[in-house]
Each structure stands twice: as structure tokens, then as C-alpha cells.
Amino acid sequence: KAGVTQTPRYLIKTRGQQVTLSCSPISGHRSVSWYQQTPGQGLQFLFEYFSETQRNKGNFPGRFSGRQFSNSRSEMNVSTLELGDSALYLCASSPPRGSEQYFGPGTRLTVT
Amino acid sequence: GQNIDQPTEMTATEGAIVQINCTYQTSGFNGLFWYQQHAGEAPTFLSYNVLDGLEEKGRFSSFLSRSKGYSYLLLKELQMKDSASYLCAVRETGTNAGKSTFGDGTTLTVKP
Numbered sequence: 001k002a003g004v005t006q007t008p009r010y011l012i013k014t015r016g017q018q019v020t021l022s023c024s025p026i027s028g029h030r031s032v033s034w035y036q037q038t039p040g041q042g043l044q045f046l047f048e049y050f051s052e053t054q055r056n057k058g059n060f061p062g063r064f065s066g067r068q069f070s071n072s073r074s075e076m077n078v079s080t081l082e083l084g085d086s087a088l089y090l091c092a093s094s095p096p097r098g099s100e101q102y103f104g105p106g107t108r109l110t111v112t
Numbered sequence: 113g114q115n116i117d118q119p120t121e122m123t124a125t126e127g128a129i130v131q132i133n134c135t136y137q138t139s140g141f142n143g144l145f146w147y148q149q150h151a152g153e154a155p156t157f158l159s160y161n162v163l164d165g166l167e168e169k170g171r172f173s174s175f176l177s178r179s180k181g182y183s184y185l186l187l188k189e190l191q192m193k194d195s196a197s198y199l200c201a202v203r204e205t206g207t208n209a210g211k212s213t214f215g216d217g218t219t220l221t222v223k224p
Binding site: 035 | 143153154212217
């Protein structure tokens with residue numbers, strides 16, 4: 001089975017711009033979670049989607065949003081980018097009867 | 113909410129055994145996970161505990177005591193490739209169902 005894929009792998013944006021990141025979960029996985037990872041803050045939960053519904057959201061401003069499509073693929077969007085948004089954004093999917101998460105390689109976002 | 117504590121750094125010798133501890137506080141517990149993350153890579157799933165006791169998987173074992181809010185990851189016969197960050201994560205129930213909170217990780221260095 002193919003693993004979790006994320007696109008793009010690297011991205012450079014300037015302050016004020018917006019960005020959309022994409023995640024394709026492992027086939028058959030319907031739960032997708034997003035995390036932000038920075039050296040100072042570790043892995044921070046952004047949100048989780050299941051069957052196109054957002055089940056939970058972390059403590060991030062409204063500039064961070066996401067959605068999930070009927071094929072379980074997910075996107076996250078960050079609007080009005082700030083320098084502090086520079087981070088590795090990780091997507092993870094979970095199997096139908098399990099809670100463990102399988103991570104994609106991440107998207108490295110640099111905001112200048 | 114969640115509070116997860118684990119040591120920042122540990123050093124051990126190749127061939128030895130090391131135990132990485134994790135303590136947590138949660139309002140609704142739904143499982144504890146351990147992940148391994150090599151520098152520059154995404155986390156990979158190692159183990160999952162939801163009931164008290166020891167789960168063994170090859171050279172890695174994980175223990176959970178729900179009453180004490182305590183877990184440990186035991187790595188035996190250490191190899192150089194085990195040098196990585198080890199992340200403890202707790203999954204919640206109730207209104208936070210689907211949300212996983214990660215500790216800051218323990219950086220393990222294995223020396224020859």
C-alpha cells in the first residue's frame with residue numbers, strides 16, 4: 001500500500017500570501033490529522049477530519065483552515081502568512097479500526 | 113486539556129537497554145502512542161497502549177499505567193540507527209475525541 005503523500009514538499013512564500021497544502025491518506029483511511037512542527041514548539045495539533053467533517057481543532061488562529069473531500073484527501077489553507085508560520089506541516093492518517101497515525105513526509109513551508 | 117512530560121535528551125551505549133519515560137495528565141484518555149522520528153524525517157508509529165501493562169514488539173516494548181498517568185518505552189540491544197527523537201502522544205475522548213497531543217520528544221543518542 002502506498003503511504004501518506006503530501007504536496008508540495010517544499011514551499012517558499014512571502015508574508016501576507018496564502019498557501020494550500022495537500023494530503024492524500026493511505027487507501028482506506030478516512031481520518032486525517034494535520035500538525036505543525038517547529039523546533040521550539042514541537043508537534044502541535046491543527047485539526048482532524050473524518051468523513052469530510054472536522055472533528056477537532058487545535059489552538060490556532062482562524063487563518064488556518066482545512067477541508068476533506070469525499071475520497072478522504074485533505075487540504076489545509078493558511079491565509080495572510082506570517083513569519084512565524086514557517087514550519088514543517090505534517091499530515092497523518094489513521095486506519096478505520098485503529099488509532100495509530102501514519103505520517104506523510106511533510107511540507108516544509110518557509111515564509112520570508 | 114493535556115500535559116505531557118518526557119526527558120529532553122538521553123544518551124546510551126550501543127547494545128545496552130534504555131527506558132524513556134512519559135507522564136501525562138488528561139481529562140479523557142483514549143490511548144498512548146510512541147513514535148520515532150529521525151532528523152529531517154516524519155514520525156513513524158512504534159507502539160500503542162490503551163490498557164495497563166506491557167506491549168512487546170521486537171526490541172521495543174511500551175508500558176502503561178493509567179492510574180499513574182505514566183508510560184515508558186524500552187529499547188533493548190540498542191543500535192546506532194536507534195539514535196532519534198522519541199515522541200510520546202496521548203489521544204483523548206469526549207469533546208476532544210480525535211485529538212492527539214504530543215510531548216516535545218526525547219532525543220536519544222546512541223554511542224558506540
